[in-house]
Amino acid sequence: MxxxxxxxxxxxxxxxxxxxxxxxxxxxxxxxxxxxxxxxxxxxxxxxxxxxxxxxxxxxxxxxxxxxxxxxxxxxxxxxxxxxxxxSPSKSQPLHLSCTSSLCATWLIPRMHGAHAEAALNLDLVLTSVDISRATLSVHPFDVAVVMGDGDYPDHHVELLMRDAVFPVCSPQFKRVNGEIALEDIARYPLIHRVDDQVCPGWESWFAFHGLEAPPYHHGPRFPDSSLAISLAVKGGGIALGRTALVHDQLKDGELVALNAPTMMSPAAYYIICRNGRQSERDIARLFDWLKAQAHQFIDQVRGSGA
CATH class of the missing domain: 1.10.10.10 (Winged helix-like DNA-binding domain superfamily/Winged helix DNA-binding domain)
Incomplete structure (x- = not known):
């Protein structure tokens, strides 16, 4: 029995x-x-x-x-x-949108300002700032998620949102105090690190990309979130690795400056995902369209600025 x-x-x-x-x-x-x-x-x-x-x-x-x-x-x-x-279709439920924490704080929220009143995004949304990986898909409840990775998310509908370039940034004051910093001298200055660089390129990857020998161990503050590392750079705490989507607004507003170094494309990109079959639901399709429209507009702005 x-x-x-x-x-x-x-x-x-x-x-x-x-x-x-x-x-x-x-x-x-x-x-x-x-x-x-x-x-x-x-x-x-x-x-x-x-x-x-x-x-x-x-x-x-x-x-x-x-x-x-x-x-x-x-x-x-x-x-x-x-x-x-x-x-009971009359009892509609809000859509749960999850977004990787750094992108949520520095890119998504500024672009949502006032957008809830627009016809394109007149949706009832619950926004969660969380980093979802392929291994944690089943433990995070969401209707739509913006994730960073390689695009391989089994049992999910996946669409590319945008890609990022990676380059060193610091505050204008830090640059005024230290003058022009040569590419081969960056390791001599305070570097701000991201703790987990399995998805996001870290300083070790950046040095290798430029054919430079990284120091065996570089002391410096380490953060689990890229936006926190960038916040310290804005305060003049050292040099951080910025990604286009995370620092473009601060570069435009003069809170950060990019050092004179060739950019490195991140191997990971931002994707929008939902469970297979749900992409045709009206509100989810509208949210996908709005996110992609914001990304296209942002990419045009980046190209227009020459960044």
Whole structure:
């Protein structure tokens, strides 16, 4: 005889905690207490007799059993939501748009200013700033996402948004103090680093591109987000690697200057993705069109400025 399924609130607590990596954040998302989330998940683990999470002081991590359960439980709720919306189409739900954190802060949000009132983007949107990789597609809920990578996202409809050039930038004051900085001398100055350069080219890649020998280890502040590294460069804290979409507005406004060095094209590009089959939904298609129109307009501006 098949075992009866557990109560839905237990599964909801599990999915939310798995996707957020925290009982506290899951509690906030579901409008419950962290203790209630912990009890729901403990009940679910007792229900099946398996451990779903490893508990740590800084959060929780899925066990192999939890990783097996997550996509099934997540698909169940998504399928249930789709059916309920089809049965009650008058109750429209907002679109959830996720965007890689640096691009969200420096490119997307400035271009959304006032756009919600335009016919082209008169959509009910929930915007989330999060970096989604191919490995984390199943744990981040979204309708449409702007991601940075190689364009290979299984089970998803993918369209190219734009590509980036990479080049060193600093504040005008930093340049005035240090004068013209030769290409081969950049390693002698304070460099601002991005912690994880698996997708974004880092200084090591940049030195190699120019045929320069990078120092064995270059001390300097390291940030998990490119926009934070750029913010420190704006304050005069050193030289950062800028990408076109992230620094063009600051270059135009005079907050940053580009050093005299050939640009390097980033091997990763920005893509818009959604689940296969959803690209034909009216609101998702409109959001795709608006994002691509903004990218085309931006690319024209970059070309017009000679950047």
């Amino acid at each position: 098949a075992q009866r399924p557990p109560p839905t609130p237990m599964l909801q607590a599990f999915v939310s905690a798995a996707q957020t990596g925290s009982f506290a954040r899951a509690a906030s998302e579901l409008n419950l207490t962290a203790s209630a989330i912990s009890h729901q998940i403990a009940g679910l683990e007792e229900w099946w007799g398996v451990q779903l999470f490893e508990r740590h002081s800084r959060g929780v991590k899925l066990t192999p059993a939890g990783e097996t359960l997550l996509p099934v439980a997540d698909s169940f709720f998504k399928a249930l939501d789709a059916v309920l919306q089809s049965l």
